[in-house]
Structures are given as structure tokens and as C-alpha cells.
Amino acid sequence: MDKELLQRLDSWVAAHQEEMLADLRALIAIPSKRGEAAEGAPFGAACAQALDAGLALCEKYGFATKNYDYYAGTADMGAAPPRLDILAHLDVVDEGTGWDTDPYTLTLQEGRLYGRGTSDDKGPAVAALYAMRAVRDLGLPLTGNVRLILGTDEECGSSDLHYYFQREVSAPHSFSPDAEFPLYNAEKGFFRPKLTADLAPETALPRVTALQSGTALNIVPALATATVLGLDPAAVQAACASMAADWGVELLADAIEGGCALTVKGISAHASTPEEGRNALTALLGILSALPLADIPSTRLLQGLCRLFPHGDCLGKALGVAQADEVFGPLTLSFDQIRLEDGAFTGAWDSRVPGCATWKNCADVALQALEPLGLTVDIQMTPVHYVPAESPFVQTLLAAYEAVTGQKGKCLSMGGGTYVHDIEGGVAFGPVMPGIQTNIHGANEFIPLDDLLAGCKIFALAIAEICK
Secondary structure: OOHHHHHHHHHHHHHOHHHHHHHHHHHHOOOOOOOOOEOOEOOOHHHHHHHHHHHHHHHHOOOEEEEEOOOEEEEEOOOOOEEEEEEEEOOOOOOOOOOOOOOOOOEEEOOEEEOOOOOOOHHHHHHHHHHHHHHHHOOOOOOOEEEEEEEOOHHHOOHHHHHHHOOOOOOOEEEEOOEEOOEEEEEOEEEOOEEEEEOOOOOOOOEEEEEEEOOOOOEEOOEEEEEEEOOOHHHHHHHHHHHHHHHOOEEEEEEEOOEEEEEEEOEOEEOOOHHHOEOHHHHHHHHHHOOOOOOOHHHHHHHHHHHHOOOOOOOOOOOOOOOEEOOOEEOEEEEEEEEEEOOEEEEEEEEEEOOOOOHHHHHHHHHHHHHHHOOEEEOOEEOOEEOOOOOHHHHHHHHHHHHHHOOOOOEEEEOOOOHHHHOOOOEEOOEEOOOOOOOOOOOOOEEEHHHHHHHHHHHHHHHHHHOO
16 A cells, blocks of 8 residues: 555544544534434434534535435535445434433543444544545545445434435445444344234232333343332332342332332443343343232233343343354344333344344244243344455455554454445445444443544545545
8 A cells, every 4th residue: 555645644634633523523413313204304303404414514525415305315526426335324323321421412531532423323424524535635536436325214224225225226335334443244134023912901919010121122221110019119129139239230119109110220232232231121021020920911921021031141042042153153132122001012122143043043933932922923034244255345445444554454244234234245344443342322432533533544545446
């Protein structure tokens, strides 16, 4: 790689660092969680506002933009059909609890940029935009166009990308800066059952009358609540406090008329790495199963779920779906959503599965275990995504990483699914350096400032090589 070009790129990024942080600060300030759909805002007003702000930055820096009805937006470096698509998203997950800083104020502390979206995925989007600026400002010769695609529904199913690709074709090459370096060429598949049941009215005591946990399917829930009639809160606290302490969660039992309100506080994490969190939902199921509840259908249902999804089992062992392969690693499982109200029960879990996973060894096994509990199960399975490591595109990206970092590049696999999961030849590429846990989907999400700046340089080198 040209050393003179690296020096010029270093100087350009350093000169634009404060401007980059100001632009990121403006995007972080928008709480672009999915909201109620409205005309001109299919994913809510905040997501539309974030897209407006992102496209305004692209226009400010001289790139041609297009808004696809607020599902997604694009910024093009040239007029030709894109040779490279860079796919990033401006929507974020709920902020949750436990932050040490304001989640919607970009805060620099000890070399880390804190705020919801700093690493997932507003920071990477800004790094990609500035990489395009750097390539243009440095006058690097290009014959191919690069297109930055900004989505607004990645966290809730990527319907934004589906809408976009109904109107456009993908470029010959694609990467999403929504992961880590060096490069992810393998993404696990998804196994996401939804559970429902209707319970007949119950009067026996003690019993659970309400239960709720989970804000999104791809987040390990940090909070779970239940209403239990017929039990004294002090007795519940005394009986279950040590269990909660052993599991690393906090249990609160408050008195209400006729019983107690239970609250379990855990630690959120991305559902693809459930072992990094403390699942409040499964902890609450364990606590409820330890109580002397009446032997009625609602109790048997909750106890059955506790047996199949015991707290701390992130591999699906109790359910019988545990498995692994050499390329993708182990299946992971995170029970993320549950609701019981007026006899209506719903629940859902998020499994990320390796290439050896099939309908027979996942769906059929789960159905056999769940149907005796009286549950209706709706199952969705999505296959894995894999791009050969020897692909010239993959090798070009790794070369850019090696040039900036001096570290050897290699291909990795992940449990998380990115925008490129259904794009042939697409990979996830940066911008966080290896081994950094940035707390995505949890409290105190951050990105190291040095990683953001290095990512910008790496992206610029990749653009220059792919589109030269």
C-alpha cells in the first residue's frame, strides 16, 4: 500500500476529526428508536428525523442524495451505477437503563465516545461518509461509483432494505460497517419462534396474574416484572434473595393489594451474545417457579418454560437444540420477550444458529418440547450467510485493514445478522477493532475514538482500491 497515500490520509482525518465528532453528536442527539408509523415516517418520526439529518450531511458535503420514502436514503459519489455499496443504519434500539451518561449526548471520556448509536450504527455511518469525503478531497482516481445506503429499520427486521432493493439492484460489492475488524464473512442463521396461549380465567391463590419483559427480540432483557396475588412480599424476598444474588440480578418485592409486585433487574446485551448479559426474564421465571404457587395452568406454563429456558442456559441445552460447527461456532439462545395479561400469553426467543442447524434439529425439537405446555408455536428460520475467504473482494478489504493497522487480517464468523445477510458476496467490515466489547444494545454503548478514526481510513483505502 502506498505510504505517501497513508500519510495524506492520516493528515486529512486528523484535520477533520472535530468536524466528524460534531456531525456524530448531531445524529446521536436524535432518539431514533422505532415508533408509530405515520405518513412520511414508516418507522416513526424520530427515524425519519435521523434520515433527514443524515442525508443533509451528505448533501452538505457535496454528494447526490435520494430519499426512498423514509425507508432508506442514499448518497452517491458519482453518477454511474454503484460498484460498491456501503450499508449502514441510523435507527437504534431503546436506551434501556443503567447509563452513566446521557445516552443521547455524545460524551468523550478516556478515549471512548459514549452514546446510543456510537458503535451501532451512527458512528460507523459517519466514518463511512467521511471516508467518501477523504477519497474525493484527496483526488484519488476512481472509475466506479460508491454508494452509502442509510437505513432506518435494521434493528426491527430490515424491512427498510427490502423496500430499497425492490427499487434498486445491489452493487457488485457490498459491505456493512456494523461489526468489528478484521472482517466477518460468516453470519449465523436465525431461529426465532413466537409463542402464544390463551388461558382460562383463574381464581386460585397464590397465582401470577401479570408478567412482562422485553422491549425487542434482539436484546437480552434487563428488566422483568410480575404481579403475584396471595403471597407476602417479605416472604418472597426472603425466599428468593439468595437465588437472585447467585444469578447476578436484583430482586425487588413491593406490597400491593392482595399480594406483591416483583421486579427483576438484570443486564442487557445483544441477543447474539447472550452470555454477556444477565437475562431478567429467565431469572424471573426461575424465581416464580420457586414460589409456592397454586397448581393451575398458568403456573404449570411458567414452570415448564423455566425448565426449558433455565437462567444461564445460553446454548439451548435444556430445550435440546444445542449444537455447533467449526465455521460458525455454537447455537446461542436468548429468551427475550414475554407477556401475560388477562389470560393472554405471548413470548419469543432469539436463536442464532450455525450451518449445521436444520428444521429437524431445531424446529421439530422445540415443537415437541413446547406443545405439551399448551403453546401455539410460530417458527421462522433463516439460513446462514457465508462468503469464501479467498474472494478477491474479501482480500482487498483485509489488505486495507492491514495497511492501516499493521495487523494481520483474517475472516471471522458472528452471531449477529447485518444488512448484508441476504446480499450475495456481502461482508461485515469494521469499524471496531478486535476484542473490544462496545456494549451495543446495552447501557453505556461506546466506540473508541481511535477506532472510529482508523475505520474511516480503512474504508477510504477500500473505496480507493475497489472503485479505482
